[in-house]
Amino acid sequence: MNEKREFREKKLKKWIEKYGDPYDSSFSITNSPGEIKENFDSLENQSVSSGGRILAFRKQGKLAFLDIGDITGRIQLFMRKNDLENFEDTELLDLGDIIFVQGKVMKTKVGEISIFVSSFSLVSKGRHELPDKMHGISDPETRQRKRWVDMAIGGDIAKDVVFISRFFQKAREYWQSEGFLEVFTPMLHQIPGGAYARPFKTHHNALDLPLYLRIAPELYLKKLLVGGCPKVFEIGRNFRNEGISKKHNPEFFGLEAYEAWGSFETMMSRSEEFIKFLAADLLENDSFEWMGKKISLKGKFNRLDFRQALIDEIGVDIDKMSTLKDYKNVFKKHNLSWSNSMTIGRSQDKLYGEFIESKIVNPTFVTGYPKAMSPLAKSIPGNKNWTQRFELVIAGCEVANAFGELHDPDEQSHRMKSQQDAKDSGDLEAQPIDDSYIEALEFGMPSAGGIGFGIERLLMMFLNKDSIRDVILFPMLKPKRDE
């Protein structure tokens, strides 16, 4: 049936008859393909050993030019019959095989940096052929599902995987250098909290205990503030049982940081500094382009007041709207779809998303979120309807969310109760009461600022990717029946 695979396996058999098992671990390389290219000046005429996947095969009579490579880069192999004892065994190699080579670093007549091969060995047979060398894998789903193939042939992901790794390294570096302690809090929660979201449910057998995959680490991190860690941060996955879209994957990385004696104002300068730090280091620039939009990180980030922005944009003052009916009328006026599951908080959010968020291009702190939308944020002194909160929006996309953390246990208890009420009356995303969190607050928590970043959102911006799937190595995919 699969004739091509048979050819490959026949060649493997021949190799084994001649040289024995290629799946051996006695090979060790002195330089990766990329290193040889990068360090040609110091490696010229030196003997090296290297290895990688065969990505191109240009045979020319008694000469052979092969390209081998991995994510570090590609290097050409130059093989000449007169100088290579088992030259004819190149017949047993296929595109996609992984080979080990030894030889001297040189340049060919036309100047291509190469290894002049003195010996080579098969290390791992590619049983499958590689995709078209010019076009690669065109189907995005296959590209994501068989990420290793796309990576092996040098698809975008081969470069991006390095960028993503450096991004995490630099993100840690920023917060650590600012004196924040990196901590790790549970992913299995008995009470899911810290965000508006539906959780994944699981179960612990030995304890016969229902558990939830965390939707946010927030409450645990603030328990550490109670315990006396003044500056903490965590980079880790959150899990939300919601729809999948270009901006949403069921599991995604959050970076949350909390600072005692800070406020949402100090979190503003920290987030601004953080993003500028990342861009300066990773992009080596203070501006970038995302989906055709030019985004400048120069100067101070803009500020926009939630309520004032809605007044300016559509002439609606949400401070003067107290009933759901008021919102329904506004929705009607602007031809927005209304559903009966709407709450005041949701309506406000929808108006914001529709008229404010989508129009923002350069980084902007949107401040003054209504209390109905922010059960964990401190309200503004003198105005109980508004909270000490901001979202950092770039190119219409929420990148971070920060509060002056509510640390009054009585007030927090009230807010959680009204969330619980919403939950009881059918809001699947409302947060349940978490008594252990309230109790922690009762021990006393210093005033604090806290912030959470959506890491993939930032990665999308920095890598100019339209879809969150392009910045996750193995994004959530629907199961495939035939495989």
Add this chain to the structure above:
RNA sequence: GGGGGUUUAGCUCAGUCGGUAGAGCAGCGGGCUUUUAACCCGUGUGUCGGGGGUUCGAUUCCCUCAACCCCUACCA
């Protein structure tokens, strides 16, 4: 959920106003001692996404299902 598009060789795609199909790459055979999308000669790829209908005949027309893509809605 709604609208549009795509699905043909291993890969990328062309094509048939209805008579079961083709190019490049990859493969196989041969040639070539400085190539790099190597080249030259020869060779063949196929449930034309699945199912049903119309028809003497369907890959082509119609219906339906599926997968993927785009837009839109929802999920902040």
